[in-house]
Amino acid sequence: MKQFLLLIILSCCFQFTYGQATELNELKTDSVQLDTNQTYVINSIVLIGNKKTRDYIILREIPVKKGDTLSGKKLTKELEQARKNILNTTLFHFASINLVEEKNQISIYVIVNERWYFFPFPILEIDDTNFNTWFETKDWNRINYGIYLTQRNIGGRDETMRFTFQLGFRERIKLSYSIPYINKKKTIGLNLSSSFLRRHEIAYISSNNKRLQVRDEDDYLYKNQTYGAAIHYRKKIFNKHTLILNYNNIHVTDTVVNLNPDYLSENKNRNEFLTLSYNFTRDRRDSKNYPLSGHYLSANIQKIGLGVFDHSMNYINTTLQVKKFGKLSDRFSLAGSLSSTFSYNKKTPYFLENGIGYGVGVRGYEYYVIDGQNVGLAKLQFRFSLLQPRVYRIGFIPSDKFSKMHFAIYSSIFSDLGYVDDRIGYPSNNLANTWLFGSGISLDFVTYYDLVLRTEFSFNKLGESGLFIHFVAPI
Structure with a gap:
């Protein structure tokens, strides 16, 4: 939603833009x-x-x-x-x-x-699986508000400090710090973070591919205290290795346990555990914001529970993601991705379940969540540049950090394919263990400060269709 508010501001600025738009020659090697x-x-x-x-x-x-x-x-x-x-x-x-x-x-x-590196940004966001799910119910209780402070490029060393103070549906306080290089060879970086989260309402299980919620106005049903540390190793420009250690202390009330004894597993209302993860990425995309050429590879293995605190926590997950982008001509391009998540566990607590509908998924199924342990996803998109990247100058803004901006519009047709393997058998989870198809057309707006606004008309194999809004690149 922060992206949505900023896009509204930018659209207003276009009405008062002075100066002529120019081709984006500034982004080409002269x-x-x-x-x-x-x-x-x-x-x-x-x-x-x-x-x-x-x-x-x-x-x-x-x-x-x-x-x-x-x-x-x-x-x-x-x-x-x-x-x-x-x-x-x-x-x-x-x-x-x-x-x-x-x-x-x-x-x-x-x-x-x-760029401008310090942003005191007000938080006004929807807390749901996506904007479209919220718009279906228009539940104003699911609004988060507060303030988000981010300071990029501290001391000119690309260090970043972020602070979040948030109230509303999801109450959160979070502090994080990152520095890309801590050694003379400029190959090792460090991330540190801590957060505390609590909320009155929680999705305790899924049924009929919808999340079932329980709310208690007088008590916090869910609390989570987290500390994290990550070490990055980047010897070559395009390859990055990351080792992450997280501590979690999760507590839910008896109300949640009674509704779903396996929410934290085995009728527990508290889980304290460590998680160790290794992630490798190879990034050759021309742009992280909205790539048109290049490729991206990410592989991750995660061990939840290290034999400390709660000995019953012993789970292993792996994820793999491959993306490829290519220009077919000056205006036409093609994008595709393959991704998979595997859980090597006989039984997984509900709060650790994988699936489709939690931020990523098959387009056309925005109103559903499909829980499971293993997930496969393929996406393909054929793009046409309606408005090629151009530089605009907003005459009444004196600073180049805001007055000089780029803007582009892309139209596309897309098709997604997904599969969720559910071995546990959630109630009426009938979209699991079957192939999911979704296709449609989209219009994507791309501008500075990594802002993307996608409007998509898509349909699924159930014969349903709709207009959906998203705030990140499609692939």
Whole structure:
């Protein structure tokens, strides 16, 4: 919902925009024409526009360095990749690379436009599986409100501090800190977090592929205290290894246990456990926000319960996700993804169940949740650029951090396929253990600060159709 509110503000700004829209040349490498067969020596790399960001943060993303000798073809390819890498740090609105050549000596000028890094953002969001599920009931009790503070790029070192104070349906206080590099080689990073969550209402089980809720105005039915630490290792630009250790202390009331004895398993109303996870990602997308070319791979293994605190907690999950993006022409592109989640457990507590409908799923089934232990999902999307990326200037805003923005519109047709394996047998969970199909058309709006607004008309194998709204990229 934060994205939704900001998009409304931006749409209002367009009504008062001064200046003419221009093609998004700022996002293309502006280079001299290099001879592909000629060899060049990099004489210098000069950074311009990084008033706050430290030089090493940007240089870490450039796969060439001073003194390197490369062919013209190789150098052009590496610098275009460098521009994409710099933008994917999400520290900058725009990045361009200019070259000056003299007697086969190349001077590289990297020009960046920094973002605004501090946001005190009011929280006004819907707490449901998605916007469309909430809109079906319009239950105003499921509203969260509060304040979200984020400080990016602390000290110019790409450190991030986030603080959340939230009331309403889901009461939460959370603090997190991350730093990308803690060693001289710039390969190891660290994340730390802590949070406390409590709520009066909870989904205690699913029936007929809908969540069943219970509410107690006088007591908090669910409480969760969490502490986490993660170590990142990124030797190469595109590969990242992450080791995560989390502590959880979950408490539910007897009301929840009586309704579902397996919510925390074995009639328990308290679970205290450690979780150890390993995650590997390889990211070669041209843009993390709304990619049009490249590929993405993520693999994760998670061990819930390490023999400390609650010895009955002993569960293993794995997830795998592969995404591929490709341009077919200047305006047409294709995107696809495959993902799977497997649970290597005979029986899983309800609060640890996997499934479709909790943030990810088959489009056309937004009103349903399909619980299970193993999940497979495939997505395919054919896109057309209705409005190619352009730069707009909002004349009455003096700061380039807000006045200079990019905007693009894409239309697409899509088709999704999913399957949920439910070995436990939740009540009338009739969409599990069967193939799920969904197709439709969409209109996607993409702009700065990683904002995406998707409007989709989709239909499913049940013969149902509808117009749905989402705030993240489809794939």
